[in-house]
Amino acid sequence: MIERPYSTAVYRDAAHALATIGQRIYQHGWSPATSSNYSVRLNASHAAITRSGKDKGLLQETDIMAVDMNGQAASDGKPSAETLLHTQLYRRHDTVGAVLHTHSHASTVLTMHWPANSITLEGYELLKALEGFTTHDSRLVIPVFDNTQDIAALADQVDAAMADDGISHAYLIRGHGLYTWASDLPTCYRQLEALETLLAIELDRRRLQGV
Ligand SMILES: CSC[C@@H](O)[C@@H](O)C(=O)COP(=O)(O)O
């Protein structure tokens, strides 16, 4: 029998949890047209991640596979084209247990229409849904990276920015979407829901203010 470098029970739980949460995220409209990818850390050397090109509204446990922390497939099939953006986070912080990436309307409009290199969320009660935040009197600066099809280069760019600035919780990719991470999948989902809601609010406020 082939010995897997991760626990089969841990993998099964991760695949089930990712498939369930993926369907939930899709229902919010944050993962249209096979976009987005989701992952969970299995152990120090491996993660479970969505396969490339899957319909997230129909996500099944068989749409998940294992990769090592260099982004190489550890089971049959093709992992997400953006796997390196997940493994970069697992490698940089051993406290990261889950990563969620979405393609929402709000994150796309905000990063395309306003050419800033970051979006700041502050003063919102919902910020308390972010891991480690305990008061509305908090401030989250979300950096915006330019989009590219060179995912390895983007992962290096994110890693360098994290080494310099200690980016926390999330970053955006212009005209593309949001990456967010947390210590486990339920926490990461809660954080994603708060961030997507706040980005939609931010978009509405800017429209109302006519800026
Ligand atoms: C279907 S367009 C979106 C993709 O190009 C990509 O950005 C994405 O999020 C999904 O890629 P995938 O390889 O399925 O994980």
Ligand SMILES: [Zn+2]
């Ligand atoms: Zn994407």
